Amino acid sequence: MFSLVSNSVEETVTLGRELGKRLLPGDFIALIGDLGSGKTHFVQGVAAGDDVPPEICVTSPSYTLLNEYSGRIPLYHFDLYRLHGDGDIQDLGFEDYFYGDGVCLVEWAERLDQELPEENLKIVFSQLDETSRKIDFYCQGPRYEKIVGELFSERGKSV
Numbered sequence: 001m002f003s004l005v006s007n008s009v010e011e012t013v014t015l016g017r018e019l020g021k022r023l024l025p026g027d028f029i030a031l032i033g034d035l036g037s038g039k040t041h042f043v044q045g046v047a048a049g050d051d052v053p054p055e056i057c058v059t060s061p062s063y064t065l066l067n068e069y070s071g072r073i074p075l076y077h078f079d080l081y082r083l084h085g086d087g088d089i090q091d092l093g094f095e096d097y098f099y100g101d102g103v104c105l106v107e108w109a110e111r112l113d114q115e116l117p118e119e120n121l122k123i124v125f126s127q128l129d130e131t132s133r134k135i136d137f138y139c140q141g142p143r144y145e146k147i148v149g150e151l152f153s154e155r156g157k158s159v
Contacts, residue, residue, distance in 0.1 A: 002137040002152050005041030005128065005153070006044045012038045013045035014131060018061065018154065020049020022147045025073050028117045030109030033125030038133045043077055046105060047154045060107060062120050066094070080111045 005010040031039045040060040050071035051127045061067040061079045069075040119141030126134040139145040
């Protein structure tokens, strides 16, 4: 596990941007945390790192469940807050995206259960106070260990 503390929205967005530059088609990022913990700000940074045009407003798809963005590679941003488990996921056909040609960023990924890809990067956001967030990275697979290791090495953070 890799951990850090972000002390502002800007730091969270910058962290997302740094990760977004490293992502490749087929990558799956599971985002977990309470409402207001920084998940959507992080996704905004990932979108910037993926070269989604800055004039595109990146928002949480709470009511549409999925927003698609065109960048260097397709970016699929899911918000599963309103779903209740694998049955809902299977009915909607989201697993086709999970193994497709783009990057999947899934807010409330803990609701996936059996549909969570075996290899993934799980990022857990915990609110410490009004502006600070603890962000924990759990790597499932060598690809994620490599990119998160590079990310932390570049940032000069300890493991």
